[in-house]
Amino acid sequence: MFRQVGLIGACLLAFTASPALAEDNASNYPSRPIHLIVGFAAGGGNDVIARIYGQKLSEDLGQPVIVENRPGAGAIVATGYVAKATPDGYTLLIGATGMAINQAVYAKLPYDSVRDFVAISELASFPLIMVVNASSSIKSVADFVTFAKANPDKTNYSSASATFQLVTELFKQKTGAPMLAIPYKSANEMVLAVISGQVTTTIADSGPVSPQVKAGKVRALAITAPKRVADFPDLPTMKEAGADVDAIIWTGVFAPKATPAGVVKKLESEFMKVARRPDVAARLKAIGVDAVGTSSDEFAQILKSDIARWGAVAKSANIKIQQ
Numbered sequence: 001m002f003r004q005v006g007l008i009g010a011c012l013l014a015f016t017a018s019p020a021l022a023e024d025n026a027s028n029y030p031s032r033p034i035h036l037i038v039g040f041a042a043g044g045g046n047d048v049i050a051r052i053y054g055q056k057l058s059e060d061l062g063q064p065v066i067v068e069n070r071p072g073a074g075a076i077v078a079t080g081y082v083a084k085a086t087p088d089g090y091t092l093l094i095g096a097t098g099m100a101i102n103q104a105v106y107a108k109l110p111y112d113s114v115r116d117f118v119a120i121s122e123l124a125s126f127p128l129i130m131v132v133n134a135s136s137s138i139k140s141v142a143d144f145v146t147f148a149k150a151n152p153d154k155t156n157y158s159s160a161s162a163t164f165q166l167v168t169e170l171f172k173q174k175t176g177a178p179m180l181a182i183p184y185k186s187a188n189e190m191v192l193a194v195i196s197g198q199v200t201t202t203i204a205d206s207g208p209v210s211p212q213v214k215a216g217k218v219r220a221l222a223i224t225a226p227k228r229v230a231d232f233p234d235l236p237t238m239k240e241a242g243a244d245v246d247a248i249i250w251t252g253v254f255a256p257k258a259t260p261a262g263v264v265k266k267l268e269s270e271f272m273k274v275a276r277r278p279d280v281a282a283r284l285k286a287i288g289v290d291a292v293g294t295s296s297d298e299f300a301q302i303l304k305s306d307i308a309r310w311g312a313v314a315k316s317a318n319i320k321i322q323q
Contacts, residue, residue, distance in 0.1 A: 026262030029089055033064040036253070037082050038094045039075025040160075041186045045207040045289065049124050049251045050094040052283050056274045067094075071185070074098055074161035076109065083111035087256035089263035093117070097249045098163045100306035105162050105314045106321045113307065115257065118264050119299040121271040122252040126289040127225035128167055129210075129235070130203045131218040133194055141175075141222050141241035144201065148177035155179040158190040158202040162321070166310050167224065167247045168203050169317040174244045194218055205249065206231070206288030224248070231288055250292070252299055268296045 034057070036050045047069060054065040070078040075098050085091035095117075103113040111117075132138045138147055148155040159165040159181045172179065182199050184190050190202040191209055195217045203224070210231065212218045222241040223229060225248065238245040253271055255264060274280055275293025284291050294302070314320070 026260060026266050029263050029266060030061055030063045032090065033066055034058075034061075034089070035091050036065060036067045036094050037078045037091065038067060038069050039071060039078030039096075039098075040069065041071045041188075042069050044187050045126065045205045045287065046094055046096050046251050048207060048287055049284065049289065052280060053123055053253075053271065053274055056277065056280060057270060060270060060274070074102060074163075076102060076106075079113075080110040082254065082256060083116040085256050087258035087260075089255060089259055089267060091256070092120070092267070093254040094123075094251060095254050096163065096251050097306060097310075098161050099252075099254070100303055101162045101166050101310045101314075103307050104311035105166065105319050108322075113303065114300075117254040117257055118259055118296065119303055120253045120255055120264060120267050120296055121275070122250050122292045122294040122299045122302060123271060123275060124252075124284055124289045125248050125250045125292050126205055127223050127229070127248055128164070128203045129206055129213075129223050129232075130171070130201060130221045130238075131191065131194055131209055131213065132201050132221060133197060134217055134219050136200075136219065138200075138221070139219070141236075141238070141243055144221060145175045145177045145242075148179055148200075152178040154200070156182050156199045156201075158182050158184045158193040158199040160184045160186050160190050163249065164190065164203060166313050166317075166319070167245070167249075169319065170247065170313050171203065171238070171243055171245050173313070173316060175242070191218065210288055229288070250302065251289075252294075264296060 036054050038047050038050050040046050050067045054067050058065040070081055082091055082093035099113045138144045157168050157179050165181055184193055187204045188208045190204050191212055193199045194202050213220045220235050222236050222238045224238050224245055226246050272293040275291045281291040
């Protein structure tokens, strides 16, 4: 009997000690390649951010960091995949503001953005830019609003995810400009749709927009940043242009919920360290993105706050997506 109790006690001791052991074992992490899962196609803003951070993380940790693109359903495919991954720190999600927006607009998701993930660090932030075709007679946000109200059946916009859609819906709510959403698969396709004349406008990130603005193929009307940016000093903010729209989009890294605390802490520290590197900041700035690098707790609060904010916008627009 004594031996049985002793054996049970030893098992219980091992069980209760497992979290501490997991934290201790973080000193050996990583011992094999880390996979960063991106929910969008290669070449987009989130993909570029993942590759910049992934390269530096690999150099610092001495293990390969592999970026995997799993596009589909506005990043829901990739997010659901990581939610079900083994929580060991070797499969991480490069998530965007869509983590909050999808939670706000979809009636049902195969995951919960808060309950099923640990927010590790916000990596980058960036505004969006509203553009029209360069040959368009629309020269300003005021021109666009006038055109849209006069031509509601002819005014539309391209959108590749719920994030782009809700920012544009916020613009509609603030200006009263009617326009219809036309779905596309990526931000690059959103901008190309403006160039080809398939849509009237798009509000997209600067990665795919900036080269087309500089090439003279699209005309930038305004930026969703709270103040003007160095790359486009003559481009007004949305507020300056008469639309009370302030939307900064973020990209961050998440782990499955049960990932050991020690591993999360190590990843938090490593990603924050990479964000502070001048060469990383310079590479991100070249595509119109600011390096951030928050703590895990700070990022978790940002996620919760954005779910509430964009949920209110979706409710006002009567948007609830059924799958």
